[in-house]
Amino acid sequence: MHRGTASGLEARSATEKMTAQEVRLCGLLLQEHFGEVVEKVGRNLLKSGTQNLRAIVHETGLSVDLVKKCLCVLLQHGACSFIQGRKGPGSPTEYRAHCDRLLRILRYPRYIYTAKALYGETGEIIIEELLQRGHMTMSSTVKTVADRLTQSMEEGSSMDYGEVSTIFSKLVETHFLQRCPPAAGATGGSQTAALTPAAPASSAAPTPESFPDCYTVPQVKLIGRGKRPLASEDGEDQRNAKRAKMDPETHGDEGIYWQVNFERFHQHFRDQTIISAVANKLDQTSGEIVRTMLRMSEVTTSSTASCTKPLSANEIFRSLPATSNIPRHILDQYLTLLVDDPMEFVGKAGESGGGMFIVNLNRALANLARATLESIVQERFGSRSARIFRLLLRKRHLEQKQVEDFAMIPAKEAKDMLYTLLSQNLVQLQEIPKTPDFAPSRTFYLYTVNQLPTARLLLQNCYKTVANLMERRLFEAKESKRLLEKSQRIEAILASLQASGAEPEQLTEVEEMITAPEKQQLDSLRLHVNKLDSAENQVDETIFLLESYISSATKSTS
Amino acid sequence: MQARAMKLKPLPFRTEHGARRGDARSASPISRSISASSARFCSQWPLIGRVRFCLRSSSMAGRGRGRRAYGSDSCISRGEGLPPGLQQPTPVFPVMEQKPLPLAGGEEAEYLLALKQDFRGAMKTLPFFIKPAAAQRDVQRYSDKYHSGEQTNSLMDWNLGWRRFPRELQVHLRRRVREVPALSTADSSAPVQKKKKKKKKEEEEVLLKLETLEKKEEHEHSSDEEEGGGVKKKPEEEEGAEAEEEYDEEEFEEETDYIMSYFDNGEEFGGDSDDNMDEAIY
Numbered sequence: 024m025h026r027g028t029a030s031g032l033e034a035r036s037a038t039e040k041m042t043a044q045e046v047r048l049c050g051l052l053l054q055e056h057f058g059e060v061v062e063k064v065g066r067n068l069l070k071s072g073t074q075n076l077r078a079i080v081h082e083t084g085l086s087v088d089l090v091k092k093c094l095c096v097l098l099q100h101g102a103c104s105f106i107q108g109r110k111g112p113g114s115p116t117e118y119r120a121h122c123d124r125l126l127r128i129l130r131y132p133r134y135i136y137t138a139k140a141l142y143g144e145t146g147e148i149i150i151e152e153l154l155q156r157g158h159m160t161m162s163s164t165v166k167t168v169a170d171r172l173t174q175s176m177e178e179g180s181s182m183d184y185g186e187v188s189t190i191f192s193k194l195v196e197t198h199f200l201q202r203c204p205p206a207a208g209a210t211g212g213s214q215t216a217a218l219t220p221a222a223p224a225s226s227a228a229p230t231p232e233s234f235p236d237c238y239t240v241p242q243v244k245l246i247g248r249g250k251r252p253l254a255s256e257d258g259e260d261q262r263n264a265k266r267a268k269m270d271p272e273t274h275g276d277e278g279i280y281w282q283v284n285f286e287r288f289h290q291h292f293r294d295q296t297i298i299s300a301v302a303n304k305l306d307q308t309s310g311e312i313v314r315t316m317l318r319m320s321e322v323t324t325s326s327t328a329s330c331t332k333p334l335s336a337n338e339i340f341r342s343l344p345a346t347s348n349i350p351r352h353i354l355d356q357y358l359t360l361l362v363d364d365p366m367e368f369v370g371k372a373g374e375s376g377g378g379m380f381i382v383n384l385n386r387a388l389a390n391l392a393r394a395t396l397e398s399i400v401q402e403r404f405g406s407r408s409a410r411i412f413r414l415l416l417r418k419r420h421l422e423q424k425q426v427e428d429f430a431m432i433p434a435k436e437a438k439d440m441l442y443t444l445l446s447q448n449l450v451q452l453q454e455i456p457k458t459p460d461f462a463p464s465r466t467f468y469l470y471t472v473n474q475l476p477t478a479r480l481l482l483q484n485c486y487k488t489v490a491n492l493m494e495r496r497l498f499e500a501k502e503s504k505r506l507l508e509k510s511q512r513i514e515a516i517l518a519s520l521q522a523s524g525a526e527p528e529q530l531t532e533v534e535e536m537i538t539a540p541e542k543q544q545l546d547s548l549r550l551h552v553n554k555l556d557s558a559e560n561q562v563d564e565t566i567f568l569l570e571s572y573i574s575s576a577t578k579s580t581s
Numbered sequence: 582m583q584a585r586a587m588k589l590k591p592l593p594f595r596t597e598h599g600a601r602r603g604d605a606r607s608a609s610p611i612s613r614s615i616s617a618s619s620a621r622f623c624s625q626w627p628l629i630g631r632v633r634f635c636l637r638s639s640s641m642a643g644r645g646r647g648r649r650a651y652g653s654d655s656c657i658s659r660g661e662g663l664p665p666g667l668q669q670p671t672p673v674f675p676v677m678e679q680k681p682l683p684l685a686g687g688e689e690a691e692y693l694l695a696l697k698q699d700f701r702g703a704m705k706t707l708p709f710f711i712k713p714a715a716a717q718r719d720v721q722r723y724s725d726k727y728h729s730g731e732q733t734n735s736l737m738d739w740n741l742g743w744r745r746f747p748r749e750l751q752v753h754l755r756r757r758v759r760e761v762p763a764l765s766t767a768d769s770s771a772p773v774q775k776k777k778k779k780k781k782k783e784e785e786e787v788l789l790k791l792e793t794l795e796k797k798e799e800h801e802h803s804s805d806e807e808e809g810g811g812v813k814k815k816p817e818e819e820e821g822a823e824a825e826e827e828y829d830e831e832e833f834e835e836e837t838d839y840i841m842s843y844f845d846n847g848e849e850f851g852g853d854s855d856d857n858m859d860e861a862i863y
Binding site for chain 2: 055056057058059060061076089091092093094095096098099100105107115116131132133135136151154155156157158160203205278280402403404405553554556557558559560561
């Protein structure tokens with residue numbers, strides 16, 4: 024049985040092919056986070072779809088142990104899932120990699136930052152630990168997080184397990200964390216008693232949300248405080264660490280593993296984007312109103328809904344935050360304004376209760392994606408080409424002459440721009456013959472832009488961009504590898520000197536081991552690497568928007 | 582013929598256009614006439630398709646020069662020259678007419694950047710980061726025997742919740758299960774201390790096999806039971822998973838008379854400077 028694949032915004036059928044750009048990007052991400060060995064195995068799985076262990080060993084040429092370890096790592100992080108007995112009982116276990124799950128790695132910093140904004144440092148560390156480890160039980164999470172927080176606190180104080188557990192429960196309540204669905208095919212033994220028995224192996228993959236206990240916090244007794252690591256020598260430390268692992272403290276929640284619920288985070292990002300778009304287009308107050316509406320619909324709207332449930336103006340008025348003193352008639356005016364806005368974020372669904380209003384999620388995503396496409400064309404080809412592009416988006420099919428007239432651009436330049444856009448595949452040419460022999464003088468040639476295919480194209484471009492940025496960053500780091508190692512060694516010496524209380528002259532002596540031009544080189548290298556990293560983060564924002572749009576558009580038509 | 586065969590494009594347009602007829606009608610009169618004419622032709626499409634194939638070769642002369650999509654555009658008058666064709670691949674880094682926008686700065690971007698780099702660094706230290714086998718040294722060194730043991734592969738020590746994994750990957754559980762009955766009668770401290778961390782390299786395997794044979798001889802003297810060599814060999818030759826035991830690294834290190842840093846050959850300078858403060862630091 025499959026481990027639950029993501030539903031909702033990221034529906035990807037099992038048979039869908041991965042594009043070359045996606046495979047390349049996933050390979051780079053695997054290499055950076057899990058090492059080259061896992062990258063080999065992952066790439067093999069991505070390219071060849073479902074495979075069993077023997078085939079992977081054969082194709083990658085690695086040893087069986089290594090391949091097993093890699094598969095464990097991938098399974099642990101949800102990047103891979105296994106099917107048993109697909110071709111009947113006794114057939115070998117087959118593994119499949121999930122490309123979209125691997126691409127989420129790009130967005131990890133954003134998840135951690137959101138958790139920090141919503142739940143403070145504790146929430147941030149919880150999400151970070153869970154992302155690093157794939158999935159964990161609640162007790163081990165709480166312990167690890169408490170230890171980490173204790174390290175960063177001053178001497179003498181430590182973090183209580185209870186506080187961490189509270190934040191953990193809050194995260195589960197708001198659905199940011201969810202239980203991992205049980206892998207029923209794994210052992211055939213008894214699963215955790217709390218979860219319902221798994222359905223017989225069917226073709227549909229059970230999502231985590233199909234299990235009723237998905238968001239139930241187990242009753243766990245966790246009493247204690249975070250431990251500070253002993254400041255002893257390495258050997259002793261390892262011995263203690265090993266001993267700590269040895270005594271198995273069971274807290275009553277063995278077998279209940281938690282993972283980060285990416286869907287919920289994506290919903291949150293989508294809401295944030297809509298609110299900021301409204302605030303940018305109109306003003307802060309309308310942003311506040313839309314934020315209230317979305318907050319009220321958080322629990323009632325499923326992740327796949329195209330718009331929120333209708334909310335009456337009375338309800339909205341009651342739920343407005345107390346700090347914003349918006350009188351009732353102003354609220355009504357704002358709502359009318361929002362409904363009339365061409366971006367169609369808010370729609371009116373009825374007249375009862377002072378007017379029933381909904382937030383058009385799909386429409387909003389489509390409009391935001393369109394704005395993104397237009398801005399991409401504007402930045403790459405200039406504002407006049409962007410004008411042509413926008414024209415074609417709105418008017419669907421236009422002839423060359425009409426394009427020139429509507430866009431108010433002289434004929435020669437319009438022709439050039441159109442051909443440039445055509446060569447980049449942003450604009451398509453549609454022929455309508457008047458006569459069956461397609462004679463050019465008797466055929467209509469219409470230019471057209473389709474939003475969905477263009478969005479897909481630009482999404483692939485984004486993947487390629489991120490992959491290029493990563494490769495460049497790795498290249499830069501490799502070029503200056505020797506210098507980087509030297510600087511790391513110097514820092515280690517400095518740190519140890521300072522810890523053992525050396526004199527300033529020795530410190531300066533060590534510092535001078537790096538010459539000035541080398542320092543300059545290091546600084547510029549750091550600047551480049553930071554820029555490339557930051558650029559990856561920002562491209563990922565575009566990727567998120569385009570992905571959300573594409574999945575919402577394909578969902579509504581399917 | 583091949584190039585012509587690809588021009589079946591209008592077919593999707595037919596269904597599309599049927600859906601959009603409402604829009605087209607509301608647009609300019611020109612598009613209205615297009616819709617009318619195309620509607621006429623679309624209905625006769627299946628017949629026309631076949632006729633078109635025959636007529637193609639004959640009307641090839643009337644087509645316009647150059648590539649089909651380009652030269653057939655009715656707007657290029659005959660007198661105009663087409664731009665010269667490309668003779669070589671496009672440059673790898675073409676000159677950009679429009680420079681890209683600067684990156685967004687600000688607190689949030691910097692914090693995200695820091696988070697990202699920290700995460701990458703943390704992942705490298707976790708046991709999930711499987712390091713490839715270390716590069717071959719040019720010459721086999723004596724210290725390799727002791728260095729090889731230092732690289733811990735603690736993935737197997739990590740409590741991974743093995744029940745969720747398929748049977749064939751559950752190396753950890755199976756190993757312990759198999760070892761327990763075989764060694765239940767033996768000296769508890771004896772067997773499992775060797776083979777801490779098995780390297781995957783073949784030479785290391787040989788060296789370590791010799792080592793373990795040595796240790797086996799030692800332990801066989803101490804324990805009363807005689808364990809079949811096969812039983813012990815098998816867990817050794819198995820996947821190098823490590824069951825948890827009362828492993829003590831110092832005890833392993835006591836195999837030699839030197840501390841482990843004795844075997845450092847000066848290539849990782851800098852970690853030991855806290856030991857020898859009286860030495861001059863160059």
